Amino acid sequence: MKRIMAILVACAAIGGLVYGFTKIGENQFQAEESFNPAEIEEIEINNESWDVELKQAESKQLTITAEGTQKNKQRDPVTIEKQGNKMTIQQSDETGGSRGFSFGKNGTISVSIPDNKINTITVSNNNGDIEMKNIATTNLIVTNSSGSERIAGIAVEKGQFTSIDGELTVDNSSLQELVVASKAGDSDLTNVTSSKMNITSTDGEVSVKEATEGESLFVETKSGDITLSYKEAPASLQLTAQSESADMTVGLANMKETKSTEKLKEGTIGEASHTVELFSTHGTINIK
Numbered sequence: 001m002k003r004i005m006a007i008l009v010a011c012a013a014i015g016g017l018v019y020g021f022t023k024i025g026e027n028q029f030q031a032e033e034s035f036n037p038a039e040i041e042e043i044e045i046n047n048e049s050w051d052v053e054l055k056q057a058e059s060k061q062l063t064i065t066a067e068g069t070q071k072n073k074q075r076d077p078v079t080i081e082k083q084g085n086k087m088t089i090q091q092s093d094e095t096g097g098s099r100g101f102s103f104g105k106n107g108t109i110s111v112s113i114p115d116n117k118i119n120t121i122t123v124s125n126n127n128g129d130i131e132m133k134n135i136a137t138t139n140l141i142v143t144n145s146s147g148s149e150r151i152a153g154i155a156v157e158k159g160q161f162t163s164i165d166g167e168l169t170v171d172n173s174s175l176q177e178l179v180v181a182s183k184a185g186d187s188d189l190t191n192v193t194s195s196k197m198n199i200t201s202t203d204g205e206v207s208v209k210e211a212t213e214g215e216s217l218f219v220e221t222k223s224g225d226i227t228l229s230y231k232e233a234p235a236s237l238q239l240t241a242q243s244e245s246a247d248m249t250v251g252l253a254n255m256k257e258t259k260s261t262e263k264l265k266e267g268t269i270g271e272a273s274h275t276v277e278l279f280s281t282h283g284t285i286n287i288k
Contacts, residue, residue, distance in 0.1 A: 029070035029107065033080050034061040037117035041085040045123045048093045050078070050107040052123060056134035057112035064089060068107015078109060113137070115155075144168075167204075186224075191231070205283070213237065217276045225283040228276070236270035241287060243280045251288040 040062060045052060050068055057063060064087075066078035079090045091109060113121075115136040122141045123130060130144065134153040142149065144163040151170040159175045161168055163182045170189045180187050180199040187199055191210040199206050201221040208219070210231045219226050226243075233253045241248055246262040252269065259266040278285050 026069045026071050027073060028067075029077055030065075030067050031076070031078060031080065032063065032065045034063045035082065035087065037062045037114050039085060040082070040087050040118060042120040043087045043089070043111065043113075043118055043122070045089045045091075045109065045111070045121075045125075047089075047091045047109065047124065047128055048126045049128050050091050050109055051105060051129045051131070052125060053108060053110040053130075054121070054123075054132045054135050055110070055112055056136075057114045059112075060114055061112075062087075062114065062117070063112040065110045066091070066107065067110075068105075077107065213274055215274055219277070220279040221281070221283050223282045224280065226278050226280050226285045228278065228285075228287045230288070234269050234274070234276075236273040237268065238272040238275045239265070239267045239269070239287070240276070241265040241278045241285050243283065243285045245280065245282055245284060247284040249284075249286045249288075 037060070064080055068077060070077050077091060077093070081088045081090070089109060089111070113135050118137050120139040120141070121137050123143070125142070125144045125147055127146045129147045130142065130149045132151045132154055136155040138157045140154070140156045140159045142161045144161070144166045146165045148166055149161065149163070149168045151168070152172055154173045154175070156173075156175045158177045160179045161181070163185050165184045167185045168180060168182065168187045170192050172191045174193045176194065177196045178192070178194045178198070182201045182204050184203045186205045186207070187201060188207045189209065192208070193212045193214070195215045197214060197217045199219045201224050203223050204221070205224045205227070206219050206221055207227045208217070209227070209229050211217075211228060212231055213234045213236075219228070237252075237255070239250070239252070239255065241250060242264045244263060248265055250265050250267070252267075255267040255269050257265070257267045278287070
């Protein structure tokens with residue numbers, strides 16, 4: 001036990017030294033700019049490793065702030081540029097032996113957006129966490145390589161989330177059309193209203209909780225479980241659920257089964273004017 005403790009203490013000391021050395025020569029970087037949202041139709045954010053935060057503005061101005069560390073005084077880690085009606089925010093890591101490896105967070109980019117003043121918001125993220133709160137826009141496009149995505153209270157006509165390795169959480173939001181494509185990472189949606197919802201995952205669970213009956217819901221996973229639970233019982237539904245694992249539970253009231261096997265469940269509720277299609281290769285399916 002004493003030897004284990006000694007090893008842990010030594011590792012902590014080495015980590016502290018490495019952290020201290022990585023901070024040598026770093027300076028604090030701060031930037032803040034405000035713009036008239038009437039002059040901007042699109043915001044594009046390209047981020048390598050900082051955290052990104054989008055939130056509802058408290059004023060009528062579009063405000064962008066960036067705060068973090070800067071290794072090279074000759075080069076800003078974050079640039080803000082307006083060209084015509086497009087705003088581009090670029091965060092680039094500095095080259096060097098320690099690129100891509102650091103203790104703690106390097107910085108945060110925060111964008112405060114007035115409701116429904118920006119037509120399109122695009123976020124391309126390499127390695128950082130993304131958080132969005134109470135924003136309203138027409139088109140929202142998020143591409144994420146690695147990092148968590150926490151979305152709450154948004155109102156969007158069309159939202160598209162593509163992730164290679166990262167968890168997606170969407171709460172208490174409204175999207176007329178929602179498209180989610182994930183390779184590795186869970187997708188967790190709670191109290192999300194959407195007329196059309198399409199979710200695909202290669203290796204990750206998909207959970208849609210407190211759902212509201214919409215025009216169409218399509219979910220497909222290869223090696224992940226699917227959970228669907230409604231806030232209120234559907235009134236008009238055509239259901240198809242299929243899993244090669246032969247592990248399915250369907251607990252919808254007033255559903256008339258049209259086909260039921262170990263691997264396939266089909267049924268209708270009411271006039272069946274809305275569709276739900278759930279497919280999993282190796283995961284379980286639970287509907288209630």
